[in-house]
Amino acid sequence: MRRADRLFEIIQVLRRASGPLTADRIAAELETSKRTIYRDISALVAQRVPIRGEAGLGYVLERGFDMPPLMLSVDEVEAVALGAQWVVAHADATLARAALNVLAKIAATVPEDLRPIIDDPALGTPPPRERDDDHVDAARLRKWCREGRKLAISYVDATGASSERVIRPFMLGYVATVRVVMAWCELRQDFRAFRTDRLTAVAFLDERYPERSVALRRRWLATMRERHDILPSSA
Numbered sequence: 001m002r003r004a005d006r007l008f009e010i011i012q013v014l015r016r017a018s019g020p021l022t023a024d025r026i027a028a029e030l031e032t033s034k035r036t037i038y039r040d041i042s043a044l045v046a047q048r049v050p051i052r053g054e055a056g057l058g059y060v061l062e063r064g065f066d067m068p069p070l071m072l073s074v075d076e077v078e079a080v081a082l083g084a085q086w087v088v089a090h091a092d093a094t095l096a097r098a099a100l101n102v103l104a105k106i107a108a109t110v111p112e113d114l115r116p117i118i119d120d121p122a123l124g125t126p127p128p129r130e131r132d133d134d135h136v137d138a139a140r141l142r143k144w145c146r147e148g149r150k151l152a153i154s155y156v157d158a159t160g161a162s163s164e165r166v167i168r169p170f171m172l173g174y175v176a177t178v179r180v181v182m183a184w185c186e187l188r189q190d191f192r193a194f195r196t197d198r199l200t201a202v203a204f205l206d207e208r209y210p211e212r213s214v215a216l217r218r219r220w221l222a223t224m225r226e227r228h229d230i231l232p233s234s235a
Contacts, residue, residue: 007040020058077114082123089128090174092138133196145169148213154201155194168209170216191220
């Protein structure tokens with residue numbers, strides 16, 4: 001690992017930590033020697049990075065420290081440009097605008113020789129397709145997933161059967177050109193995926209569900225690993 005990369009990684013390790021970290025622990029995570037960590041931290045402190053050494057405990061990065069802008073590689077710029085194109089083509093209007101803003105910010109900071117990767121990219125995604133779910137407020141769905149609030153929905157499954165349900169949404173996902181709401185279904189007492197183009201009505205309830213949305217996502221992921229085949233709801 002180059003020294004510049006290692007210095008950045010030391011800052012990231014300290015930023016993620018919930019308490020002081022010893023040089024031994026930092027060295028083990030970065031697969032280097034304790035002596036190297038001592039030397040690198042001294043260099044960071046000399047560059048006015050606010051790292052405090054706690055005697056007998058370890059190092060702490062003071063809150064509020066921001067890294068200066070980092071130089072992006074060609075691959076990194078291409079990855080961002082491709083991801084932003086996909087968001088513009090498939091996500092809701094609010095996220096699409098945010099993706100374009102990100103590209104504009106990156107274009108304003110990268111060197112001249114990298115700007116063509118954003119302005120005239122060699123990578124691309126299929127153009128946007130018309131959707132059948134324009135009646136669904138995707139931006140509000142994302143907000144309800146973040147805040148852990150319930151939805152009352154009317155849903156038509158693949159067989160054409162209709163149902164009324166109260167669900168606990170925790171993720172808005174994208175499968176090819178289809179959007180799906182991942183949720184805990186109170187009717188079925190199980191996880192279900194609801195295609196937004198099959199939602200005939202959505203009521204955004206103020207009621208929060210008992211479990212935090214992040215905990216529900218983790219439980220869903222654990223269930224996915226066991227089942228391997230959670231598909232859009234047909235029941």
